[in-house]
Amino acid sequence: GHQLGLALQDVPQLIPLGVPVANTRLYVLDPLLGCCPIGVPGELHIGGIQLARGYLHRDDLTNQSFIPSPFHDRQDKNSCQRLYKSGDLCRRMHDGRLQFLGRIDFQVKLRGQRIERGEVESAVMAIEGVAQAVAQVMTIPLGRGSDESSEMLVVHVEAAAGTTLA
Numbered sequence: 039g040h041q042l043g044l045a046l047q048d049v050p051q052l053i054p055l056g057v058p059v060a061n062t063r064l065y066v067l068d069p070l071l072g073c074c075p076i077g078v079p080g081e082l083h084i085g086g087i088q089l090a091r092g093y094l095h096r097d098d099l100t101n102q103s104f105i106p107s108p109f110h111d112r113q114d115k116n117s118c119q120r121l122y123k124s125g126d127l128c129r130r131m132h133d134g135r136l137q138f139l140g141r142i143d144f145q146v147k148l149r150g151q152r153i154e155r156g157e158v159e160s161a162v163m164a165i166e167g168v169a170q171a172v173a174q175v176m177t178i179p180l181g182r183g184s185d186e187s188s189e190m191l192v193v194h195v196e197a198a199a200g201t202t203l204a
Contacts, residue, residue, distance in 0.1 A: 066136065
């Protein structure tokens with residue numbers, strides 16, 4: 039294995055995201071789209087000229103995630119007209135950098151793909167005989183003497199009373 043040369047207590051528990059690249063605006067907002075004070079967690083919203091128009095063939099997701107900017111100034115041609123709701127929980131630190139704290143939704147990332155756990159759970163619960171389902175990403179050892187492991191989406195199910203699942 040690779041040695042970092044750091045003691046565990048020297049590694050920060052929450053990694054800072056840093057500052058935005060050129061022509062990008064990052065806002066940490068509360069649920070009412072107000073700016074959160076320094077140190078107060080909120081959802082990361084992203085704006086700027088590089089912002090995508092939306093999700094391809096997914097108007098529902100586009101309307102949910104891309105919102106009109108409450109900070110848009112029609113007099114300023116560089117002002118962001120729209121913001122992207124990232125779903126990331128962040129806080130602004132005293133030096134202006136952002137710190138990632140987690141997700142505000144039930145989205146997980148697996149092999150570079152974002153997956154809504156709730157959608158997976160709903161699909162499994164639609165199967166006859168399933169009473170409850172909980173999805174999560176787990177690290178599974180590959181086994182047979184190997185030190186390697188793989189991340190997998192695992193769904194735990196509970197059968198409805200009087201039902202046997204095969």
